[in-house]
Amino acid sequence: MYVFCYNELGEIMNYIKATDARKNWSETIDAAVRQKPQLIKRNRDVLTLISLEQIDGMLQQYSLTLEIIKETDGSYSGSFDELDIVSNAPSKETLMEQVLIDLIEYSQEYMENFSEYFASSNRKAHFPYIYKIILFQDNPNKIRDFIERVG
Numbered sequence: 001m002y003v004f005c006y007n008e009l010g011e012i013m014n015y016i017k018a019t020d021a022r023k024n025w026s027e028t029i030d031a032a033v034r035q036k037p038q039l040i041k042r043n044r045d046v047l048t049l050i051s052l053e054q055i056d057g058m059l060q061q062y063s064l065t066l067e068i069i070k071e072t073d074g075s076y077s078g079s080f081d082e083l084d085i086v087s088n089a090p091s092k093e094t095l096m097e098q099v100l101i102d103l104i105e106y107s108q109e110y111m112e113n114f115s116e117y118f119a120s121s122n123r124k125a126h127f128p129y130i131y132k133i134i135l136f137q138d139n140p141n142k143i144r145d146f147i148e149r150v151g
Contacts, residue, residue, distance in 0.1 A: 018042035068151040
């Protein structure tokens with residue numbers, strides 16, 4: 001059963017009641033995966049059930065810019081414009097591997113401390129990048145695909 005509510009613009013938004021979503025869990029998941037994200041409302045709480053394909057599409061605009069510099073000792077350092085991460089390695093090739101390790105570690109730390117990090121004004125904007133990394137942490141090539149190298 002859908003409940004019609006209005007957002008701040010006066011537009012109608014339709015939610016599925018949480019009790020109905022629970023009763024029809026398989027159908028709710030099928031609708032989210034095959035049709036569109038499902039908005040589920042329980043009292044004042046609203047959540048979205050969304051497929052991996054849909055969230056990947058939504059996060060496509062987020063890419064990371066890795067700025068690489070050669071240090072005086074011959075090693076290479078890389079830092080991101082979007083995240084507070086700096087990595088260092090003996091070569092550019094090994095730097096990329098270290099960057100992936102550091103990105104995944106930071107993303108896991110972010111998610112483990114989500115309420116603290118998301119509430120932090122200097123880390124809140126990291127969330128779309130973190131979520132994208134977490135989604136693909138088992139596929140480093142997919143993470144590499146959204147890193148743009150400079151330098």
